[in-house]
Each structure stands twice: as C-alpha cells, then as structure tokens.
Amino acid sequence: xxxxxxxxxxxxxxxxxxxxxxxxxxxxxxxxxxxxxxxxxxxxxxxxxxxxxxxxxxxxxxxxxxxxxxxxxxxxxxxxxxxxxxxxxxxxxxxxxxxxxxxxxxxxxxxxxxxxxxxxxxxxxxxxxxxxxxxxxxxxxxxxxxxxxxxxxxxxxxxxxxxxxxxxxxxxxxxxxxxxxxxxxxxxxxxxxxxxxxxxxxxxxxxxxxxxxxxxxxxxxxxxxxxxxxxxxxxxxxxxxxxxxxxxxxxxxxxxxxxxxxxxxxxxxxxxxxxxxxxxxxxxxxxxxxxxxxxxxxxxxxxxxxxxxxxxxxxxxxxxxxxxxxxxxxxxxxxxxxxxxxxxxxxxxxxxxxxxxxxxxxxxxxxxxx
Numbered sequence: 100x101x102x103x104x105x106x107x108x109x110x111x112x113x114x115x116x117x118x119x120x121x122x123x124x125x126x127x128x129x130x131x132x133x134x135x136x137x138x139x140x141x142x143x144x145x146x147x148x149x150x151x152x153x154x155x156x157x158x159x160x161x162x163x164x165x166x167x168x169x170x171x172x173x174x175x176x177x178x179x180x181x182x183x184x185x186x187x188x189x190x191x192x193x194x195x196x197x198x199x200x201x202x203x204x205x206x207x208x209x210x211x212x213x214x215x216x217x218x219x220x221x222x223x224x225x226x227x228x229x230x231x232x233x234x235x236x237x238x239x240x241x242x243x244x245x246x247x248x249x250x251x252x253x254x255x256x257x258x259x260x261x262x263x264x265x266x267x268x269x270x271x272x273x274x275x276x277x278x279x280x281x282x283x284x285x286x287x288x289x290x291x292x293x294x295x296x297x298x299x300x301x302x303x304x305x306x307x308x309x310x311x312x313x314x315x316x317x318x319x320x321x322x323x324x325x326x327x328x329x330x331x332x333x334x335x336x337x338x339x340x341x342x343x344x345x346x347x348x349x350x351x352x353x354x355x356x357x358x359x360x361x362x363x364x365x366x367x368x369x370x371x372x373x374x375x376x377x378x379x380x381x382x383x384x385x386x387x388x389x390x391x392x393x394x395x396x397x398x399x400x401x402x403x404x405x406x407x408x409x410x411x412x413x414x415x416x417x418x419x420x421x422x423x424x425x426x427x428x429x430x431x432x433x434x435x436x437x438x439x440x441x442x443x444x445x446x447x448x449x450x451x452x453x454x455x456x457x458x459x460x461x462x463x464x465x466x467x468x469x
Contacts, residue, residue, distance in 0.1 A: 100134075101161040101189070102136040102159060102160045102162075104157070104185055105156075106182055109177065109185055110178060113173055113174050113177065116132045116143045118145075118152075119150060119152045121148065131169050131208055131213070132173070133167050135210075136165070138160060139158065139159075140156070140157060142155040150296040150332060151216045153216060167208040173205070183199075189207065192207045192208060217319045223314030224312070224313050225310050226310060226313060228310055231311060235265065238266065238274035238276050239267060239297060241268055241272050241460075243269035248270070250291055250336055250340050251270060253292050255267070255340045256291075256313075257287075258280070258284045260284060261283050264276075264277045265278070268341070268343060272460070272462045273346070274428075275459040276459070288315070289340070291335055291336040291338065291340055293333055293334070296322075305326060311325065321334055347447070348440075351411075353411035354409070354411055354438065355408070355410075356407060356408040356409075356436055356453060357405055357406075357408075357439065359429055360435075362389070362391075362437065365403035366422050367426065369393035369401060371398075371401070373422045374395075376393070376396070377465070379420070380421075380422040380425070381417060383417045384413045388405060389407050391404075416443075418441060418444045425462070428460050437452055438450070438452070447464065
C-alpha cells in the first residue's frame, strides 16, 4: 500500500477516530485504527465494540491496500509535523511515514481480526444535522450516570409519523424535545441510544444545511448515523424505557413567567449555602415574586427575590429543588424567559421555555422536613 495525504487533514481525522478505539480491551486489534487506500480515498475505521466510526479523506493512492495501526502511536507521531503532505508506504506489516524533515517506521497489524462494522438499513429517516444537534443539547444533561439502570443511561428516540420525540431522564428529572423529520416514517418505533455515541455526534462539525440519515440495523441491534461521508454507529440499549407520561401532572395550579438570567443569578447565589445542605433550595411563591431560599447549619441563611409574573393561587406555595437541576436546565435555555408550572410542594415542577412548545423539562421536588 502506498498513498499521500494532506498532513493537517489526516491528523484531524486520526484524532477523531482515536476517540472510538478501545484502550482497555483484551483484544489488541481494538487499539488500532484501520487505514484502507482505494481509488482516490483513504478510509479510516475504528471501534471499541460499543460504537464505531467510518470516515474518509482524499488521497493520492499509488497502491491500494489496508493495514491496522495503533491509534495512540500514529496520532502522537503526526501531531507536530510541519510538512503539508504525508507519504505512507506499507510493506508487509511495516508502515513507513515520511514528510518534509520527518521519517518513521511503525509496526502494523493484519486487518483480518478487525470486527466487521454494521451498515444501516435502507429505510432510515432524514433529519437536519444542526437541528438534531441542537435538540440533543437540550436533553442530554438529564441522562443518568448510574449503570444499575441501563435504559436511563441512554436517550429515548421515538419516531412518530413526521416527528421525532427525544427524551432523557435520570429518575429525578426528565427532558423532552421534538424535531420534524424530512418525510414520513414507514412505521412508528422507539430505540434507546447510548449517551456516548450521541456525545460524539454532537462534537462533529459539518455544514448548517446538511442532513443526517438515521437507520436501525435490527439484526445487529445497532443504530447508524450517516452524514457527509461519515458513518457513526452504536449498539442500542435493550430494555423498556419507563413510561414518563405517568409522572407528568395532568393539571397545575400556578403558572410563573420569570426572566432566565434573573432566576439563574438567584439560584447561583443560593447555591453557596445549598451545597452544605444536600444542594436544596426552596422556592417560596409570593405575589409578583419568587423568593429563593437556602440554608446551611454551618454558614447561615440567604434569601434572594426575583420579580415574576404569576397566575393562580399562591397562598402558602413553597417547593424545594436540587439547585443543580435548575442550573442545568437554565443553562440550555436560549430565550429570555422561562415558564414554571407548579401543582403543590410534593408534585413535580414543569419547566418550559417561553415561546418554544417543543421543549419540556420536569424536575422532581425534594421533600424536606419542616
């Protein structure tokens, strides 16, 4: 195998592919990425058996072939090269790299043991690339980090006619958002996609007007994203996602419209004392304002007042939340105002973005002793 590539483009692609290799596997081949030179392209493959990446860059191919190379060594070798072009020549399993003022030889591996990577089914759906990234950014912070409930460590994708509903929960809060599909789905279906592969998708950089095709390989139980010549895949999480509709209050008694920045500032101030008392802050709903209270047995008490537009009966209305959940919700809000809908001190609080009916967030209250 013999090919030439642009050094900067090659380095950038290897960096991305390196995030998909395994560093702790008992299979040495999984520490490698596969380089395959064919026609005018160099294809790069990597997997850790949980997720995989297949991408390609332009190359001047003098001799076709493929080889597996340790990702860590290759990435570190080419990181600081100054030459514009990089020549790669493979003889047997020795890989020779050369550019202006640089030359190195590293050992490669035969690709026979490299896992076969799945392909998406033909009935995939098409979604706007940036639209999907934006929607994911508003729900992924609610994904659970607790591996004892595997289904909650992923994001639920529900395909319904011309709409995709995305939801995430850790058992204490729920984020839900929706996005229009570019066409109709042949049948309604659901899948739970792991947080890891979605985090990698969000990190990808592509054009604003591009689309991503999302398909499910039923046989291998894998989901595949395809966009701009990149194939990104992962195993789906098996299991039944909890029916979150059962915890959403059918009606609420109080509706509050408040400035995002004002509320965020009050919550951050309250967190100074709340960190000493289980991260708990108390919202006392008054006429025309929210009083944000935090207490610490060691440090003291603080109260911050935030002006708000309030509808409903607010007599004796008080509810406590984990301040981090409030902060993280406000951190993804891209409008000036948020809407809070409350029932009582023991029922979940509903949070929305004013002017955006697609985004829904629910936080369970913290029950505190009087």
